[in-house]
Amino acid sequence: MKITSVETFLVPPRWLFCRVATDEGIVGWGEPVVEGRAETVRAAVDELSDLLLGCDPSRIEDLWQLMTKAAFYRGGPVLSSAVAGLDQALWDILGKSLGVPVHQLLGGAVRDEVRIYGWIGGDEPDQVADAAAAQVEAGLTAVKMNASGRASRMPTRAETDEVVSRVAAVREVLGDSRDVAVDFHGRFGAAAARRVLPELAPLHPLFAEEPVLPDYPHALRDVVTASPVPIASGERLYSRTEFLAPLQAGIAVAQPDLSHAGGISEVRRIASLAETFDALLAPHCPLGPLALAASLQVAFATPNFLIQEQSIGIHYNRDAELLDYVLDRAPFAFHDGAIRRWEAPGLGVQIDEDAVRRADTQGHRWRPPTWRHTDGSFAEW
Template sequence: MRITAVDTFVLSNRHALVKVSTDEGVVGWGEHTLENWVRTVTAAVERMSEHLIGADPRGITGLWQTLARGGYYRGGPVLSSAVAGLDQALWDIKGRWLGVPIHELLGGPTRDHARVYAHANAPAGTGDPQRARAHVNAGIDLLKVAPQQRIEFLDRPEHLDGLLSDLTRLRAEVGPGVDIAIDLHGRFSLPLSRRLLPRLEALGVVFAEEPVRPEHSDLLGDLVRRSPVPIATGERLYSRAEFRRVLEAGVAIVQPDVCHAGGITEGFRIATLAETYDAQLAPHCPLGPVALAASLQLAFAVPNFYAQEQSLNLHLGPSPVTRILVDPRILVPVDGRIPRLTGPGLGIEVNEDAVRAAVDDGHLAPGSPVWHYPDGGFAEW
């Protein structure tokens, strides 16, 4: 079997796909989305495809080494996301060639279903009780919220009090039987996180995500030792080496994104590394259905899986993003869990005609906002 073509499709600022074709007629799909940078990553995918044409797609580890290291300069969000999309497509081909889901090739299933969580953010403040209730009524029992405003380096006490009041209302709405996590989104400084984290314990917060920016990962050990709330991080880390730093700091949950951190190949290695530190895996995935399927293949294969992020919210009804699938129903959570995917490869069927119809060749809509403080200084979003 030989690779004959690599095609890319940009659907939006948060959705890009790659299709790898072979001379045996077996096709694999991957998602190389990097939020706000999809055209840049797509260019990297197209450059890397020069290493793939004519190669046997079944030699995934060898091809991964070439893709990840063959350009001399390596790593970072753009190149690692390009590798990730191609890696997913190669695993999809191999699973389809052998007629088994990818998790079977990673050692077989470790569970029958994967717990998912949903976001319950509000336009302002921290958490929307009504949105949270809708998720819970549809079977979700793990919610995540994030403050939706600028955070000062040493923010005023009343702002922290307001955040805690919002969380208190959210807890009252969903009751004690639902887990609540908070994503600090790298907006908090180290001293401000030190102030906040102990106050979250009384609300039963199950984990606090990204309490400092990724460039300050070496400071996480101080927070872990001080915090009664477990710490999670990893959506902006791209390799085992970067995850080792935060694991040595003592984080409880790592959150690699299979579209950013080198794909399923590197994601599996990160999960194995995390297991040696008694940490669990909650893959980052606020992206499309191909990314979710790839994340789930990892979730079904590793023993230390905690929960899967998703933003499709198919438990609330159909999503326009899933129109690219032949049958999106297999990704619908049942009682807050997605049943194990049993189809070959990624376990989903992509409708190529729908993908091509959704391609956006024009100017993409804006992605994440850029925030500034009242004095004009840059503020973390």
């Protein structure tokens, strides 16, 4: 079997899909994208396709090595995201050619279902309690919320109190048997995080995500030491080498993204690395159906897995929804806060190719918001 073509599709609301075809008629799909840089990743996929055309798609590790190392300049989010989507597609092809799901190729399932969570509110939500109640009504047992909207470089007492009161409102809705995770999005910084995290502890967050920007891994240890709340990080880390310092600093939860961190191949290795530090895996995934399917395949086969993010109904999905591009929605159904393991071959997703090709004619130009402080200077989004 040989790879005969690699195509990409820019699909709303903000995603990029890739389609890898073979001379035996087996097609694999993947989701290579950096949110806000989809066109750039598309160009990178096109460049990498030169290494794939004519090759045996079952040699996944060899092709992964070529895509990541067959150039003098390596790494970074654009390249690793391009590799990630192509890697997903190669695993999809291999599973389909053998008639087995990817999780079986990863050593077999270790669980029957994957617990999931949904994201609530916008960047400055004013009705988080109602949003949490809606997710509970939808069948979820866990939610994640932003700790704050735009935050001062050193938050005031009022801003700190607002973080605590908003999480408290969600906790009241969820009760003690459900979970809330809190995402700082790198907005607070180490000093402010050390101040607010102990105040959040009585509300028992599942974890506090990205209290420190990934630019400052050396500051993580102090935050971890000061925090009674488990610390999570990793959505903006792209390889196992980048995860080493945060794991050594003591993060409790590693959050690689299957569409950013080198795909199934590398995230599986990141999970194993995390296990040696007694850390859990909770893949980042505010993306489309292929990224979610790839994440679930890893989750089905990973012992130190905690919980899976998913974007069904997320506020970013204004022009299209995750389920708009799949022919069979049943595998993504929620059952008591979880998605049950499926046995369909490959990634197990039936892509509606006609819908994808129509969407590509429209495309998108999604960009993240640009925030500024009250003095006019740049603010973290």
